Amino acid sequence: MSIRSFVQRGRITSSQRKAIKKLWPYYGVELTSELDLNTLFGRSNNKHLEIGFGNGDALIAMAKSHPEYDYIGVDVYTPGVGKVLINIETSQLTNVKIMQADAVEILNNNLLSSCLDAVYIFFPDPWPKRCHHKRRLIQTNFINLLAKCIKSNGKLHLATDWEHYAQHMLSVLEASPKFINHTNGFSQRPLERPVTKFEKRGLRMGHGVWDLMYRRC
Numbered sequence: 001m002s003i004r005s006f007v008q009r010g011r012i013t014s015s016q017r018k019a020i021k022k023l024w025p026y027y028g029v030e031l032t033s034e035l036d037l038n039t040l041f042g043r044s045n046n047k048h049l050e051i052g053f054g055n056g057d058a059l060i061a062m063a064k065s066h067p068e069y070d071y072i073g074v075d076v077y078t079p080g081v082g083k084v085l086i087n088i089e090t091s092q093l094t095n096v097k098i099m100q101a102d103a104v105e106i107l108n109n110n111l112l113s114s115c116l117d118a119v120y121i122f123f124p125d126p127w128p129k130r131c132h133h134k135r136r137l138i139q140t141n142f143i144n145l146l147a148k149c150i151k152s153n154g155k156l157h158l159a160t161d162w163e164h165y166a167q168h169m170l171s172v173l174e175a176s177p178k179f180i181n182h183t184n185g186f187s188q189r190p191l192e193r194p195v196t197k198f199e200k201r202g203l204r205m206g207h208g209v210w211d212l213m214y215r216r217c
């Protein structure tokens with residue numbers, strides 16, 4: 001079995017459990033085979049993927065700001081899936097779908113080549129201990145998987161509040177011939193990136209925030 005970048009955590013509330021039962025058939029994606037995202041949403045437009053959406057703060061905010069794009073969120077975190085489904089329904093969003101699975105599996109098995117216009121990974125689990133660094137999501141193999149699924153000139157936006165992980169992300173991406181940095185090193189925080197739970201937590205702990213913006217070559 002490959003090394004996982006996540007652990008299953010968190011207690012689900014009864015409203016989240018009910019939301020999953022009621023709303024999953026409308027907004028959840030069953031992963032049976034390769035997915036045609038235009039067919040999934042019933043329209044041909046830009047498709048954006050957020051990996052590790054957590055409670056869905058950024059996913060919902062981005063989908064609200066850009067009704068002209070479609071958003072797919074992937075996470076393994078069941079309470080977050082419940083919460084995001086409630087917010088999709090409350091906000092009456094028709095441009096968001098949710099996948100509950102390991103992003104590595106989705107990129108490997110379910111997404112077609114060059115099907116994404118943008119990928120966002122905000123505040124991924126930092127795995128700060130040296131012995132856990134191998135569990136970090138951002139590694140060369142993972143970047144190659146992203147490169148397969150992102151269109152030419154498509155966007156990759158990462159953010160973290162852990163300086164050591166930020167430097168690691170930068171060195172992995174700078175070494176990749178598949179992505180180009182259009183801001184020369186770390187980027188200024190783009191105004192359009194919504195604030196998330198883990199960004200707020202990092203700021204409370206006195207951490208800085210590092211954004212990385214790349215384009216698929």
Ligand SMILES: C[S@@+](CC[C@H](N)C(=O)[O-])C[C@H]1O[C@@H](n2cnc3c(N)ncnc32)[C@H](O)[C@@H]1O
Pocket residue numbers: 005006051052053054055074075076077080101102103104121122123124125126137196197198199
């Ligand atoms: C630290 S939380 C950040 C959540 C959110 N982006 C935020 O900023 O508040 C990281 C999230 O990534 C998810 N995650 C980690 N590895 C993953 C993977 N391989 N596939 C899908 N989700 C993953 C975790 O379940 C968790 O919800």
